[in-house]
Amino acid sequence: MTDLLGTSEYKAIAAGLSFPTQAFIDGGFRPALSGKTFTTTNPATGEALAEIAACDARDVDLAVAAARAAFEDGRWSKLHPGERKETLLRLAALMQEHARDLAVLESLDAGKTIFDCETVDVPETIHVIRWHAELIDKIYDQVSPASASHIAMVVREPVGVVGLVLPWNFPLLMLAWKIGPALAAGCSVVLKPAAETTLSTLRVAELAAEAGLPAGVLNIVTGSGSAVGEPLGRHPDVDMVSFTGSTATGRRFLNYSADSNLKEVVLELGGKNPCVVLDDAEDLEAVAAHVVNGAFWNMGQNCSAGSRLIVQRGIRDRLLDKVRAEAATWLVGDPLDPAIRVGSLVSQAHFDKVAGYLEAAQSENILFGGRIVAPGFIEPTVVETARDSKLAVEEIFGPILTVVVVDSVDEAIAVANDTEYGLAASIFSANGRRALRGARALRAGTVTVNSFGEGDVTTPFGGYKQSGFGGRDNSIHAHDQYTQLKTIWIDLTDHAAGD
Ligand code: NAP
Ligand code: MG
Numbered sequence: 001m002t003d004l005l006g007t008s009e010y011k012a013i014a015a016g017l018s019f020p021t022q023a024f025i026d027g028g029f030r031p032a033l034s035g036k037t038f039t040t041t042n043p044a045t046g047e048a049l050a051e052i053a054a055c056d057a058r059d060v061d062l063a064v065a066a067a068r069a070a071f072e073d074g075r076w077s078k079l080h081p082g083e084r085k086e087t088l089l090r091l092a093a094l095m096q097e098h099a100r101d102l103a104v105l106e107s108l109d110a111g112k113t114i115f116d117c118e119t120v121d122v123p124e125t126i127h128v129i130r131w132h133a134e135l136i137d138k139i140y141d142q143v144s145p146a147s148a149s150h151i152a153m154v155v156r157e158p159v160g161v162v163g164l165v166l167p168w169n170f171p172l173l174m175l176a177w178k179i180g181p182a183l184a185a186g187c188s189v190v191l192k193p194a195a196e197t198t199l200s201t202l203r204v205a206e207l208a209a210e211a212g213l214p215a216g217v218l219n220i221v222t223g224s225g226s227a228v229g230e231p232l233g234r235h236p237d238v239d240m241v242s243f244t245g246s247t248a249t250g251r252r253f254l255n256y257s258a259d260s261n262l263k264e265v266v267l268e269l270g271g272k273n274p275c276v277v278l279d280d281a282e283d284l285e286a287v288a289a290h291v292v293n294g295a296f297w298n299m300g301q302n303c304s305a306g307s308r309l310i311v312q313r314g315i316r317d318r319l320l321d322k323v324r325a326e327a328a329t330w331l332v333g334d335p336l337d338p339a340i341r342v343g344s345l346v347s348q349a350h351f352d353k354v355a356g357y358l359e360a361a362q363s364e365n366i367l368f369g370g371r372i373v374a375p376g377f378i379e380p381t382v383v384e385t386a387r388d389s390k391l392a393v394e395e396i397f398g399p400i401l402t403v404v405v406v407d408s409v410d411e412a413i414a415v416a417n418d419t420e421y422g423l424a425a426s427i428f429s430a431n432g433r434r435a436l437r438g439a440r441a442l443r444a445g446t447v448t449v450n451s452f453g454e455g456d457v458t459t460p461f462g463g464y465k466q467s468g469f470g471g472r473d474n475s476i477h478a479h480d481q482y483t484q485l486k487t488i489w490i491d492l493t494d495h496a497a498g499d
Contacts (some may be wrong), residue, residue, distance in 0.1 A: 002099075002118045004338040010114055011336055013104045023053045023222050024205040026066035027215025032223070033058045040198060043111040043351075043376050044335050044344035052198050055223040057231035060190065063219035064237050067161045067188035070216030077158050077186040081137040084184060088133035090211035091204075095126045098207065102200055104336070106172055109199045111344030111376065113335045116298060124457075125176040128474075131457045132180035135476065144487075151490045156483040158186035159264060160239035163232040165225075165253075166201070167245040168194035168346050169301040169397075174244050175201055177461075177473045179218065182242070185482040190219045190238065192228045194245075196346050225249065230256065240264035242481055244303075244473075247421075247466050254469070266471035266481045268303070268462055270395045271423030274416035275306035275452065276438060278409060278429040279314035287428050287450075288322035294426065294452030295401035296330050296380045299345055300354075303467075304424035306452050308392060309382075309403045310412050316405050320382070323401075324368045327380045332373050342399060344376040351376050354398030360390060361400060369399075387415050395421070409434060413441045422464025426452050445472070 005013075021037075022029040031037075036054040041047060053059075071077050076084065095102060102125075103117035112121065144152040164178040171193060182189050193201040205220045221228050229249075233241055233256030240263055243253050250267035257263045275294055281287050294306025311319055335343030345351040355372060361383045362370065369381035384403040385391050392402045406412045416425060425444040429435040439447040445463045446455055454461055460472035471481040 002123065004115065004118055007334065007337045010104055010338070013101065014108055014336065017101060017105055017108075019050070019105060019199050020202040020206055021050045021052050021199075022202075023055050023059055023063075024202060024218070024220040025059065025063045026219065027209060029202075032056065033062070038195065038223070040109060040196065042108045043347050046375070049108060050199065052195075053222050054227065055221045056227045059221050059223070060228055060231040060235060063190045063221050064161060064232075064235050066216040067190050067219055068237055070214060071158075071160055071188040075214040076183075076188065076217040079186070081184075081186075084186065085133045085137050087212050088129055088180075088184060091208050091213065092126050092129045092133065094207040094211055095122070095129070095204065098203075099123070099126070102172065102203060105203060106200045107335050107343070110168060110171060110197045111335055111346055112298060113340050113343040115338050115341065118338075121170060121172050125172040128173070128176035128180045128457050132184040132478070135479075136184040139476070139479065149492050151492065153488040153490070155486050155488060156479070157486055159482055159484050160187060161237060162187045162189055162482060163235065163238045163241040164189055164191040165229050165232065165241065165243040165245065166191065166193050168196040169298060169303070171197035172200050172204070175204060177478070178242050178244075181478040182482045183213070183218065185479055187482050188217050190221060190232060192221050192223070192232055195222070195224050198222050233257070234260045236261045238263055240266070240481070242266045242471075244268040246270055250469065264481075265469065267469040268473055269423070269467050269469070270397075271303045271305070271421045271463065271467050272308060272393065272395050272419050273304055273306050273421070273424040273426075273444065274308045274310050274419075274442070275426045276412045276416050276428065276442070277309065277311045277315065277319055278412065278427070278431075278434060278438070279312035280430050280434070281315065281319075281428040282430040284315070284319050284322045285326075288319065288326040290426070290428075290452040291323055291401070292326040292330060292380070296327070296342060296399045299342055299378070300399040301346060301350075301397050304446070304454050305397075306424070306426055307396060307401060308416075309401055310415050311403065311405055312409075312412065313405050313407055320367055320403070323382060327368050327382060330380050332377050332379055342377070342380060345378065345398060348376070350397070351378070354378055354396060354400070357391060357394075357396045357398065357400055364389065364391065367403065387418065393419070409438065413438060417441075417443045420465055421467045423462075423467035424448070424454065
């Protein structure tokens, strides 16, 4: 467990940080070809942090060419997996060495709490890189069932040049979820971080070069979705794109692929995840702790946030008392104060969107919170509402939990599944049979029983319905995204011998 510092110590680290601000292409930092930049801010203070290279399609072309050259000459793709492992383990070790600075940088750029950055984002990021590094020299290919006169091998090969497009809510962790398996598999990468949260990605690219990752294997092209994300999605020489973000943008990547070279596309998208509490749930304090964590962790800016509490009427009052008590312990304020659990939303634009939902909540039954604390900061809010209200249906991506009361288990499951999304779900019950029947019935890629969570690096993560497409992040299954299957069929007939 990380020993946390005090606020003033974190502020001192923040004041002394230095970090790259240019695109990272073919092993070096460089300005955008246009010379343009954009300003990235600390959303908690509104202060400008840096001017970042505002790249466009021409920079994407350069990065893809560098990635292609690296892939084809095999400087990374054809190394023994054990050598790739060693390089990635060195990267993980360097990240560990600079963990505190990375945590502060992440907090400054995204408004995330230093508590989360120190205890979850940075250690998990390092763990994920290590896990995929350790995995890659332990995966075996296959030999098919065959007659005596042939052998057929089924081998996995790296898919080639991959485009990775990231969201702003977990900049480091999503980076690790994608580059961990992509680099381990031997692919070359062109990565676009979200414009709001570019800094930690560039720092990792710098550390990767220091770890010995060859030039051209990991390229970071900074800039907006329209200027960089779209040209990457449409690029004829990109073999595959893995995207995490909103369902609306994910849909565009399918069009980009269809309109260009039919590149593979994997999408991790939004969610409106149900948390079902049946009337026999035990230890309501623990249940409330999971509910509150699920809803308000990372200010609710979490695709798997448990943002819909569906509770059976029999325990509504008792559970909501506990939820209120627990929510009251989630202090809102300066993200660099380690006692704070709720920091700033990522940007003014996103704050305005969430504030709009808070406004809509004012005409509903607000059970807790409901106020804007300061620009960028919204109190954890619990609001009881009808199952088909805008608040209960739309992905808010902020610290607003809706509560819907139901009368039966069947109704609970029906309400839970009544959504276009299907990323994650939770069910609480002391009765194992009811809980497991519920887990089977919930239409989501991850279902947690008597807890809120996403599994861990060992378990696949991705969505049913409009929460995902084409594959899974995390676990050994993540490697399916970044590899393709080849059959090598060998005829053993000895024609001279006539058999
Ligand atoms: P977003 O607007 O879809 O952005 C995601 C990424 O796509 C950003 O890098 C963005 O660039 C880029 N982008 C935007 N418009 C684009 C376009 N027209 N063409 C190509 N790229 C484009 O989503 P977000 O607001 O960053 O993140 C919040 C959403 O992500 C939520 O809906 C959440 O549920 C989802 N999410 C899902 C998961 C998961 O694993 N399933 C994880 C985290 C978040 P810029 O922002 O730089 O313009
Ligand atoms: Mg920022």
